[in-house]
Amino acid sequence: AQKITQTQPGMFVQEKEAVTLDCTYDTSDQSYGLFWYKQPSSGEMIFLIYQGSYDEQNATEGRYSLNFQKARKSANLVISASQLGDSAMYFCAMREGMMNYGGSQGNLIFGKGTKLSVKP
Amino acid sequence: KAGVTQTPRYLIKTRGQQVTLSCSPISGHRSVSWYQQTPGQGLQFLFEYFSETQRNKGNFPGRFSGRQFSNSRSEMNVSTLELGDSALYLCASSPGQKEVETQYFGPGTRLLVL
Numbered sequence: 061a062q063k064i065t066q067t068q069p070g071m072f073v074q075e076k077e078a079v080t081l082d083c084t085y086d087t088s089d090q091s092y093g094l095f096w097y098k099q100p101s102s103g104e105m106i107f108l109i110y111q112g113s114y115d116e117q118n119a120t121e122g123r124y125s126l127n128f129q130k131a132r133k134s135a136n137l138v139i140s141a142s143q144l145g146d147s148a149m150y151f152c153a154m155r156e157g158m159m160n161y162g163g164s165q166g167n168l169i170f171g172k173g174t175k176l177s178v179k180p
Numbered sequence: 181k182a183g184v185t186q187t188p189r190y191l192i193k194t195r196g197q198q199v200t201l202s203c204s205p206i207s208g209h210r211s212v213s214w215y216q217q218t219p220g221q222g223l224q225f226l227f228e229y230f231s232e233t234q235r236n237k238g239n240f241p242g243r244f245s246g247r248q249f250s251n252s253r254s255e256m257n258v259s260t261l262e263l264g265d266s267a268l269y270l271c272a273s274s275p276g277q278k279e280v281e282t283q284y285f286g287p288g289t290r291l292l293v294l
Binding site: 091092093095097102103104105106107110112113151153155156166167168169170172173 | 213215222223225228236238268270272279280281282283284285286287288290
């Protein structure tokens with residue numbers, strides 16, 4: 061079973077509007093982290109935002125916010141006031157805590173990504 | 181602080197050859213992970229190094245190997261290249277001190293195998 065599911069292969073949004081990118085996850089760990097990364101066509105993976113499983117408040121970073129619903133196991137990314145430069149692939153990822161890996165940190169598990177296109 | 185750097189950025193090899201990719205983590209970061217990204221398989225974890233020791237490994241054949249040096253720089257090596265090894269190889273670093281940490285990625289190395 062997939063651990064990270066992004067159901068939107070592609071999305072369009074009008075410049076200056078808000079957009080929500082969906083992400084659901086599956087884990088039995090109590091301690092885990094959820095991440096969103098942006099990948100422009102250049103290929104570099106740019107970290108956007110992080111939400112820890114024990115964080116009670118939704119994470120925010122500038123125009124990015126993470127709508128964390130733990131019971132539903134969802135971690136949707138909200139981008140407010142979209143800009144043309146936001147056009148890129150967006151990946152949701154999870155990193156499980158150390159307990160499963162004999163002391164080592166778990167690797168990032170990525171979803172398949174959502175291609176966001178911002179229209180002028 | 182300078183970000184994660186990877187060299188070379190682009191590489192063309194032929195089947196059967198071997199290749200070495202290099203990654204320099206953010207200063208002070210001791211954990212380095214490698215990922216392979218292909219259109220078909222997406223992003224897949226290769227391995228993670230911490231303090232010169234491999235402490236986590238993904239499901240890749242033994243042709244893929246890596247190492248980490250005392251200054252935390254890491255290299256990954258792919259021997260006997262196959263066409264399917266064509267991919268973007270991403271390196272990521274994190275401090276390696278907390279249970280769950282953000283990984284910061286480099287620009288990647290695009291490998292084309294002909």
